[in-house]
Amino acid sequence: MISITDPYYGSSVTLKMLLRGKKEPKPIKKIQSRLSFTKSQNYFVLLLFDTLMIISAFVGAHVIRFEESILSTVSGNWRLLLIVVCIKLAAFHFFKLYQGMWRYTGMVDVTNVLKASIVSSLTIMTMLFLWIEFRSYSRFVLLMDWILTVFFIGGVRVAIRLYFSSSFMTNILPFPPKNNGYHKRVLIIGAGDAGEKVLREILENPRMKLNVRGFIDDNRRKHGQMIHGVQVLGSVSGLPRIVRDHKIDELLIAIPSVNGQAMRKIVETCKGARVPFKTLPGIGEIINGKVSLKTIRDVAYEDLLRRPEVRIETEFVSDYINDKTILVSGAGGSIGSELCRQICRFNPGHLILLDSGEENLFQLEIELKQKFEYLKYKVVLGNILNRDLLKEVFTNYKPDAVFHAAAYKHVPLVELNPWEGVINNLVGTQHLLDVSVDNEVERFILVSTDKAVRPTNVMGATKRIAEILIQSQNHTKTKCLAVRFGNVAGSSGSVIPLFKKQIE
Numbered sequence: 001m002i003s004i005t006d007p008y009y010g011s012s013v014t015l016k017m018l019l020r021g022k023k024e025p026k027p028i029k030k031i032q033s034r035l036s037f038t039k040s041q042n043y044f045v046l047l048l049f050d051t052l053m054i055i056s057a058f059v060g061a062h063v064i065r066f067e068e069s070i071l072s073t074v075s076g077n078w079r080l081l082l083i084v085v086c087i088k089l090a091a092f093h094f095f096k097l098y099q100g101m102w103r104y105t106g107m108v109d110v111t112n113v114l115k116a117s118i119v120s121s122l123t124i125m126t127m128l129f130l131w132i133e134f135r136s137y138s139r140f141v142l143l144m145d146w147i148l149t150v151f152f153i154g155g156v157r158v159a160i161r162l163y164f165s166s167s168f169m170t171n172i173l174p175f176p177p178k179n180n181g182y183h184k185r186v187l188i189i190g191a192g193d194a195g196e197k198v199l200r201e202i203l204e205n206p207r208m209k210l211n212v213r214g215f216i217d218d219n220r221r222k223h224g225q226m227i228h229g230v231q232v233l234g235s236v237s238g239l240p241r242i243v244r245d246h247k248i249d250e251l252l253i254a255i256p257s258v259n260g261q262a263m264r265k266i267v268e269t270c271k272g273a274r275v276p277f278k279t280l281p282g283i284g285e286i287i288n289g290k291v292s293l294k295t296i297r298d299v300a301y302e303d304l305l306r307r308p309e310v311r312i313e314t315e316f317v318s319d320y321i322n323d324k325t326i327l328v329s330g331a332g333g334s335i336g337s338e339l340c341r342q343i344c345r346f347n348p349g350h351l352i353l354l355d356s357g358e359e360n361l362f363q364l365e366i367e368l369k370q371k372f373e374y375l376k377y378k379v380v381l382g383n384i385l386n387r388d389l390l391k392e393v394f395t396n397y398k399p400d401a402v403f404h405a406a407a408y409k410h411v412p413l414v415e416l417n418p419w420e421g422v423i424n425n426l427v428g429t430q431h432l433l434d435v436s437v438d439n440e441v442e443r444f445i446l447v448s449t450d451k452a453v454r455p456t457n458v459m460g461a462t463k464r465i466a467e468i469l470i471q472s473q474n475h476t477k478t479k480c481l482a483v484r485f486g487n488v489a490g491s492s493g494s495v496i497p498l499f500k501k502q503i504e
Contacts, residue, residue, distance in 0.1 A: 046098055047089070050153060054088050055081065057148035061141045084124055088149065091120035097153075105161040113154040121146040183211040187239075187248050189266060190255035191217035191225075191232045194280050198254045199228055213246045236269050243273040251277035320401075321346040327399040328353060329384055329432060330406030332360025335447055335485065339403050340364060344372045351377040352397050354384070355406070384428035390435045402436050404429065405447040407463070414459040425462035430469060437476045446470050446482040453484070 058081055092098065095116040097109070125142055186202075188195045195215060202210045214233035217223070222232045233242050242248070251270050256279075258266070270277040326348045330336040332355035343351060351368075355361045358381060365379050378397065382389045384406050407425045408414050414421035429446070436444045448467055451460030470480040 043098055049156070050089065050092060050097075051085055053152040053156065054085050054149060057145050057152050058084055060148050061144035064144055065138055065141050083127070084120075084145075087123050087127075088116070088120040091116040091123070092153075094119075105157040109157060110154050113157070114150060117146055117149045117153070121149075183209045184249045185211050185213050185247060186250045186252055187214055187216055187233075187242065187246070188212060188230075189216045189236065189239075189251060189253045189270075189277075191215040191219070191222050191227060192255070194256055195254040196227055198252060198280060199230060203228060213248060214242070216242065236266055239269050240273045243275055248273075248275055251275055253277060253279040256280050318346045321348050323347070323349040324400040325350040325397055326352065326401050326403065327393070327397070328403045328405060329355070330404070330447075331355045332357045332364050333405060336403075336405035337364050337367075339405060339447075340368070341371075343403075344368065344375055349376065350397060350399075351375060352380060352393065352399060353377060354380045354382065354393065356381070356383040384432050385423070387431045387435065390431060394435050394439045394441075398439065399436075399441055401443040401445070402432065402441055403445050403447065404432055406432075407447070407466075408459065409449070411451070411457050411459050414462075415457060418458045421458050421462050425459070426465055426469075429466045433469060433473060433480070437473055437478045440477045442479065444470065444473075444478050444480045446480070448482045448484045450484050 058077075062077065095112045097112055097116060121142060128142075188198055195217075199212055199215075202208055202212055212230050214231050215222075215227060216234060216236055216239060217232055218235045218237075220235070223234060225232050233246075239251075243251075251273065253263075253266060253270070255262075255266070267277070321343060326343055328336050328340055328343070328351070331340055331353035336355065337360070340351065340353060353361060353364060355364075361379055361381060365377075368375060368377060380389075380393055382393075384390065406428060408421045433444060446466060449460065449463050451457065452464040452467055453460075455461040455464050467482045470482050473480045
């Protein structure tokens with residue numbers, strides 16, 4: 001019999017037990033996790049503290065209503081006081097008030113205090129109604145007891161949170177402590193949710209050594225208002241003056257949802273202020289785990305582009321690619337490799353990777369092995385100018401669709417070597433197109449460029465002629481298409497990497 005030591009249950013579980021569906025042993029770790037917090041000294045301190053607060057609220061309610069002394073109130077109602085303490089502590093346990101960390105008290109904890117107080121007060125009222133039907137007992141006392149309980153229990157937790165907030169302690173102390181080192185003076189551009197989160201992180205993290213002097217926002221209704229004690233000083237247009245007046249050292253752009261045009265305007269204004277500036281990462285980056293909410297990075301070229309997202313018709317693409325044989329020429333290039341990654345998402349029957357670059361093709365093969373272990377693919381090292389090789393590939397694998405991304409893309413290099421561009425982009429395309437038509441491929445998709453629109457350079461002209469070649473085959477059984485790409489971010493032929501280096 002095979003025995004398995006299960007790290008979750010902390011015991012030995014036989015394979016026979018698992019196969020027969022026998023009731024599993026009771027989880028040991030779950031019981032330990034539920035009881036671990038009761039063993040800590042902090043728990044008993046908190047329990048004693050809350051007990052004193054409950055007694056204070058109960059006695060205070062009677063003193064306010066009847067103007068009695070504290071001793072007479074306790075001696076005359078000690079049985080009821082004992083019951084009240086037990087009911088409220090049980091409610092506090094039920095709403096998990098002792099499992100949170102008081103130094104991080106937030107709205108959720110305050111809401112739980114309200115819920116626990118309401119449930120316990122209603123329970124006490126129901127008990128009194130069934131017991132004495134409220135005879136000779138003031139309902140005002142119950143209301144005041146609930147108010148004082150919420151005030152004492154919730155107020156103490158908020159006070160502890162404020163105590164551990166260095167910014168709050170610095171503001172309330174008559175003689176604030178001296179800063180250890182220089183604190184950089186910063187402005188936050190954007191008085192919205194993102195700006196508030198940035199400010200709160202700075203206030204709660206003194207190690208950052210940042211001193212927020214104000215907010216900047218174009219919404220005039222926010223001007224003069226305060227966020228956590230920091231004022232909205234003005235609009236982006238007045239940024240240079242505000243920077244001079246407050247001697248600002250750095251600007252933090254906290255508008256992750258702004259479009260490219262508005263971001264460019266903000267960046268230009270920040271450059272005019274002649275101080276360094278950074279931006280808060282977008283929510284997408286945070287969700288994907290690329291950066292944390294605490295991360296503030298330099299402005300990147302993606303922030304300035306901010307093009308609208310192109311949405312793929314997933315169902316249509318999946319219906320076509322699924323179980324089909326797809327050939328991608330130029331598969332090792334930046335655009336070709338990304339095409340292969342996207343095609344793999346739709347479970348093709350066979351993927352043929354054709355490229356003349358050995359290193360790029362090898363790296364793509366390694367990536368596909370790691371990410372798509374189940375994928376059937378074939379790596380073909382060869383040039384589209386080799387017609388015999390193309391015929392052999394099409395005869396052996398019979399592709400249903402061809403994505404033609406193999407081309408020379410660098411405008412300056414093709415200008416210096418025009419005939420190489422003509423031979424590769426035109427003759428190579430003609431060879432691949434002819435073989436595809438001869439083998440009655442269903443679709444032939446040419447990856448073209450926006451430089452083919454009224455071309456002013458050799459590379460653009462070769463691509464425009466390639467489009468015309470594609471159109472000339474529309475009478476055949478092969479459906480020929482051309483898709484024009486603009487500057488693809490990260491593409492080897494794109495000018496954007498050059499922009500990125502200039503920004504850096």
